[in-house]
Amino acid sequence: MTDARVVVVGGGLGGLAAAARLAARGHRVTLLEQAERVGGKLGTVAVDGFRFDTGPSLVTMPPVLERLFADTGAPLHDVLDLQRLEVAARYRFGEGAELDLPGRRDEIAPALDRALGAGAGAQWEAFLGHAERVWHATHEPFLESPVSAGGLARLSLRVRDLAAVAPWRSLRGVGARYLRDERLGLLLDRYATYSGSDPRRAPAALAVVPYVEQEFGSWYVRGGLRRLAEAVADRCRALGAEVRTGARVAGIDVAGGRVRGIRTADGDALPAEVVVANADAATVYGGLLPAGVGRATRWRLARTTPSSSGFVLLLGLDGRDPATPHHRVLFPPSRAAYDAEFDAYRGREPAPSPAVYVHAPDDPALRPGDASEAWFVLVTAPRHDPGRGVDWDAPGLAQRYAERVLALMAERGVDVRHRIRSCTVRTPADLERETLSPGGSIYGTSSDGALAAFLRPANRSPVDGLYLVGGSAHPGGGLPLVTLSAEITAGLCAARL
Structure with missing residues (x-):
């Protein structure tokens, strides 16, 4: 059991999950959120008796959330009611054809044949076979691990994995190898928008997005996905973390190459051995750090x-x-x-x-x-x-x-x-x-470009004791990746403390 002061800047899911994991390890954690309630983009709006989720609407890769809750206390199923969707989505194409895409992979090919014609299912299954190879090549060394030049070099040396990831191809380009029906091409293009990207420029590695959704299923949280943020915030408090809302951070203090704490917009100073920033990376490097600190990362972000x-x-x-x-x-x-x-x-x-x-x-x-x-x-x-x-x-x-x-x-x-x-x-x-x-960029930087998905800002910053978490940092945006980002970051912080 340790007793180190950790300050988390930002109460989106990434910050909340990192705070819960660090509090569960015995660290003294204070989370500061500028809004009046936590959740970040997992927001909700009430209008005339209606209530709307204003952020993500699906849970994919539930095992990632299950691991978060199991590692920090009561299991997920004791806290939230996740329901699997039997129909992931209804797609309507330009000529009027409609496809009810099943929520279970083994039902997808027959549904495609019924909606789009014989052979459509085989085309999509061939593509998913490729996407599965990309998943196995990348999920452990990349999505679930800190990004590093060494890790990318090792991937580049595994010829079969490199051929599957195909960094020289776009998502649309790899789709064209398997999908002859333009409507299937539209279906694949849609998944690039999940990371705010253009399928003509997004890397072929994003083939894992439809694979993950269709392999692990599409899930909904009864009561709205906002309840997920609330449940993780409750877990933080139960573990002894202090969660402050309406507390805007004005700066991250650095001296001698290491982080010293933060300053709030109200002028308060909060010392810390470790700061975890769940703010957009461009804001961290361009507004919260002193001028000149992290110059190389700031230069790189300006060109993304x-x-x-x-x-x-x-x-x-x-x-x-x-x-x-x-x-x-x-x-x-x-x-x-x-x-x-x-x-x-x-x-x-x-x-x-x-x-x-x-x-x-x-x-x-x-x-x-x-x-x-x-x-x-x-x-x-x-x-x-x-x-x-x-x-x-x-x-x-x-x-x-x-x-x-x-x-x-x-x-x-x-x-x-x-x-x-x-x-x-x-x-x-x-x-x-x-x-x-x-x-209002939803995912920070897009995944446009051959290696963009691999070159997001790292979770460990160039400043000793400062870490980044959330959709603008490695491994990217979306609920599962943000939750993985918190798992990676908490592990790095724990090793540092």
């Missing part, structure tokens, strides 16, 4: 591509259709139209015809009565960048784009405009203000 953001409608609807799928994706009419969405990431206007994602859980806890539904509608969108890109605070833009998204839904067979009781719009600018993510 930020991830995309999201434009969101929170719809409280009158009436309820029991056949409404938990998830629905409405694709644009063609791959060319989908490519225009990715081109818009770097443009000055949002995409005119983006894919539309709808999360509509059948959960009584999220609606005011049985004759209603709470829908979270998302389109991937350019980040907020008034100087060089889209200014989401420009007068009228948010409302015009909200109307455009609702019209696209209607064109694609899902017209709910006559049912709307309440409509709340959330733009990338809103996300930036609420979470302090630059531009």
Whole structure:
């Protein structure tokens, strides 16, 4: 049992999970969150009796969460009610074909054949076979371990693994080897957006994303995924960690090449032997550290591509259709139209015809009565960048784009405009203000580029005693990777302490 002071900056899932793991090891942990409640992007909004998750809507790789709870106290199933989705998502393609993608891998190929024609299932299974090889090549040495030049070198020396990862190919490029049906190509493209990336530039290694979802299943937390953040925060407190909200950190103090503590916006100084930063890496290196510290990492971050953001409608609807799928994706009419969405990431206007994602859980806890539904509608969108890109605070833009998204839904067979009781719009600018993510980038940097997924900021910083955790650090964004990031970081901290 040790008694070292650890300060965690930021109460997103990564910070909470790292705090719980370090508290379970006996360290004195203080977590500071700038918002009035913890959770970061695992947020929730209540409007007129409706409640909406405003962040992730799926749990994949449940074993990662099970390990977090088992390592810190009572098991996951004692704390949260995870329910496996029998239909992971309903996909609608441009010509009107619909696919209910099963939540179990052995049911996927027959469903594809029924929806898209004979042979579609075999094409997808061939791709998943490749993705499985990538998974086995990368998950232990990369996703579950600290990133290092030595680790990448060892991977490069394993010829079969290197051929599977294929860093010289894009995700779309590797998909083209297996998927002759353009609709399957659209399905694969969608997984690049899970990391805020462009499938034409994202590395082939992202093939693990659909593999993980379909191998481990898609799961939902009854009561909303916000409950996951609350459960980990409760675990932190039960282990003796101090969790402070409304406490914004203004700087990380460094002297003699090592971390000394933090300063809050209120002027308080909190000494620490170890600081774990669950803030965006660009914010840590560009705003919290003293000038000149971490210059090389700051230079490298300035040359990376930020991830995309999201434009969101929170719809409280009158009436309820029991056949409404938990998830629905409405694709644009063609791959060319989908490519225009990715081109818009770097443009000055949002995409005119983006894919539309709808999360509509059948959960009584999220609606005011049985004759209603709470829908979270998302389109991937350019980040907020008034100087060089889209200014989401420009007068009228948010409302015009909200109307455009609702019209696209209607064109694609899902017209709910006559049912709307309440409509709340959330733009990338809103996300930036609420979470302090630059531009509202959901995942920090994108995975665009041959080695981008392998070159995120490391969990161990160049400053002795300072560590990074969360979606902008290794191994990346999304609930499972953020939870793995916390596991890696806590292990590094424990070794240091």
